[in-house]
Amino acid sequence: MAATWQNWSFLFGPAVALAILLVLMVLLKWTFSRGRSVVARPGRAGEPEDYGLLVPVASPPTMIEAEVLRRTLEAADVRATVAETLQGPRVLVLRRHVEVAKHVLEQAPG
Numbered sequence: 001m002a003a004t005w006q007n008w009s010f011l012f013g014p015a016v017a018l019a020i021l022l023v024l025m026v027l028l029k030w031t032f033s034r035g036r037s038v039v040a041r042p043g044r045a046g047e048p049e050d051y052g053l054l055v056p057v058a059s060p061p062t063m064i065e066a067e068v069l070r071r072t073l074e075a076a077d078v079r080a081t082v083a084e085t086l087q088g089p090r091v092l093v094l095r096r097h098v099e100v101a102k103h104v105l106e107q108a109p110g
Contacts (some may be wrong), residue, residue: 054092075104
């Protein structure tokens with residue numbers, strides 16, 4: 001008697017379920033594996049001098065004030081960023097823009 005599809009069809013459902021389960025296991029292992037996540041880790045605070053080409057030009061007491069200063073610099077066409085350092089928030093600019101940034105911040109109202 002020759003084997004036909006109907007004789008083996010009872011294995012098709014469990015085989016498909018097992019294949020889907022294996023794919024899900026591989027995807028979950030990849031998603032939750034250490035060190036290779038697709039989700040960015042939060043930044044770490046460092047020393048003010050640990051930011052490479054960026055130099056601190058202001059040391060405001062709060063992140064809100066740091067953002068106000070950053071926007072003041074951006075309005076004057078000076079690219080700036082804010083970083084939370086171990087000594088508190090800092091407004092950072094490229095080394096070549098330090099003098100211009102300090103001048104802009106000195107002239108800023110408030």
